[in-house]
Amino acid sequence: MKKYKYITCIALILIILIIKIGCSPSPPEFPDEPVNERGNTTGNITNGGHVAIQGGWIYYIGKMGKNIYKVREDGAYKKRIHKAYGLSNINVVGDWIYYDDGFGEDCGLIKIRTDGSERTVLCKDQCVDINVIDGWIYYRSRGTYVGEGEYKYDDSTYKIRTDGTEKTLLNSNENYFLNVVDNWIYCTSLENSITGSDGFLYKFQTDGSDKTLLTEDRCIDPIVDGDWIYYENVNDNYRLYKIRTDGSERTKVIDEKVYAFNVSGDWIYYSDKSDASNDYKSNLYKIRTDGTEKTVLSNDKDCSYINILGDWIYYKISYDSKFHKIRTDGTERQEANIP
Secondary structure: OHHHHHHHHHHHHHHHHHHHHHOOOOOOOOOOOOOOOEOOOHHHHHOOOOEEEEOOEEEEEOHHHOOEEEEEOOOOOOEEEEOOOOEEEEEEEOOEEEEEEOOOOOOEEEEEEOOOOOOEEEEOOEEEEEEEEOOEEEEEEEEEEEEOOEEEOOOOEEEEEOOOOOOEEEEOOOEEEEEEEOOEEEEEEOOOOOOOOOOEEEEEEOOOOOOEEEEOOOEEEEEEEOOEEEEEEHHHOOEEEEEEOOOOOOEEEEOOOEEEEEEEOOEEEEEEEOOOOOOEEEEEEEEEOOOOOOEEEEOOOOEEEEEEEOOEEEEEEOOOOEEEEEEOOOOOOEEOOOO
């Protein structure tokens, strides 16, 4: 008799749970929310493009490049909208998410509806530095698809329409860290026979013309923000510099070895690295773009992939491989709940 009552109780609990799940509210419509003009910020793209925002929705790639999720800014209506591996460089414009899918038979530059439907292969190149703006996708090809499962390594710069048409080669040099702003593409380039990704800083038009040298500093991680380009200067042991987009007013901003950084408004958010031992220091900082008001935000060690959405900073910590987030004023540090 007791056993029968126990089984009955368990069955009732299961029925209640099934009813609750079946009756859980669907996300409401938000028709009046703004639509992005560009898919992600230049700073987030330089930092891997792990998160993006449009209206009140946050879109993000899960841990280790696995799956795409969306969630409201207040944490409501979290949903996995696509299941896959090897994803990166997320951009969101209108009803579409654009990203690189590095694994599988139908890999390449992909778009998918914000509800997870209509996955479409735009091209099969292996893409990084994806910038979506004004109906075009700009990207660097780590491997250009030549057919029958074969790729040609080139690191060239291409653009393609968001419907997958008009793929165009813009520049055949090895260009890195693409920033597309106001009809210009800013990048580092290895055409001067420098090895690695730390080339000189250039810009050229979005039609591929007028390539212009901006500085002969060996640069990595350039980020264009307004009229300035911020970059780590390899010649000066990874100190952070800025220079006007016309190549003038080259200025040192941070006189310490920078490991990762992003720029938003009047602030630079960064982590640093020890000069002497090459060990990672234990702080996440912010500093004004003029180099003043340096402030410690967090004592986390080895912060990388710094992405910024509004007044939140998302960053990865190497020792636990998890993303965390913290307010730009240093409060409310927490795990970002990215699976």
